[in-house]
Amino acid sequence: MKFEDSKYSKLLSYKKVEFSFGTLYETEYFLLSELNEGIHVDHHIASELISRFSDLILRGHKIGYIANRYNSYSFDPQLWVDFNNDYDAFIASAIVTYSDFSYLNASLEKQFFSKSLKRCDNLEQAIEWIMNLKEFKKDTNQN
Template sequence: MKFEDSKYSDLLEYKKVCFSFGTVYLTERFLLSEFNEGVHVNYEIAGELVTKFSALIDKKIQVGYIANRYNSYSFDPQLWVDFNNEYDTFLASAIVTYSDFSYLNASLEKQFFSKSLKRCRSLEEAIDWMLQLREFNQS
């Protein structure tokens, strides 16, 4: 399910940012990516994303990240290592998978991510988990 087709697109305020390789939704608590079919997420794409969201990164704002993988695409897991070494932006991440193969890929990526990375079978599961993170709910 795409983010804009979910109940959360009506419940959460967000900004939609379109790229040639996909779409990123920015909410108060997380970024959510929906990349196009067949894309290979590499350093070039990661660099474009970092440039676009540099204000968040420069301000040291911490958010979650959700990869909504309803399309099939590849991801270089080394990007997690490099991003985590360079920036401290993501509190946690969730990968929404829609096939067993995609779930196995997410399991591999989990080995490269130094913080919490949850593999989810639905967009709702991922967003609910993200919104319940204790880092967002401390008063």
Template sequence: MKFEDSKYSEEIPYVKKEFPFGNLYITKQFILSELNEGVHVDHHIASELVSLYLKNLPSGRKVGYIANRLNSYSFDPQLWVEFNDEYDFLVACAIVSYSNFSYLSASLEKQFFSKSLKRCRSLEEAIEWMLNLKEFKKEFSQN
């Protein structure tokens, strides 16, 4: 299910950013990607996404990341290692898989990501998990 077709798009305020390789949805607690069929996420695309994150996040804000993998695309898992070393604004990641192959790919990526990475079978599962992370409960109860 696409984010814009879900109940969450009506319940959670967001900003949509469109790219040639897919769409991003930026909320207060998480960033969600829906990338196009056949895209290969390499260092160039990852840098573009990180740049967007940093421009749209208040300084010091921590967020989660949800990859809503509606389409088949490839991802260089080594990017997680680089990301772990260079950035600290991500609290956790959820990958929504709609096929067994995508789920297996997410399992491989989990080995490269140093923070919590949950593999999910639905967008609802990913968003509910993200919204209920203790890091967000603390942060948003103080605001």
């Protein structure tokens, strides 16, 4: 299921950002990617994403990341290591898988991500998990 077809697109305020390789949605608590079929996420694409969201990343805002992988594409897992070493923006990540192969890839990526990474069967599970992280609960109690 695509984010805009989910109930959360009506419940959450978000910004839609389109790239040649896919679409990202920015909410208060998470970035959600829906990337195009057949692409390979490499340093070039990662650099474009970091550049677009650099103010969010550099100002120390803590956020979750959801990869909604309803399309099949490849991902260089080394990017998780590089990102973790250079930035501290993501508190956790969720990967929504729609096939056994996608689940296996997410399992491999989990080995490279130094923070919590949850493999989910559907978009609702991923969003609920991210929204209920204790880091976000603490933030809402301070306001």
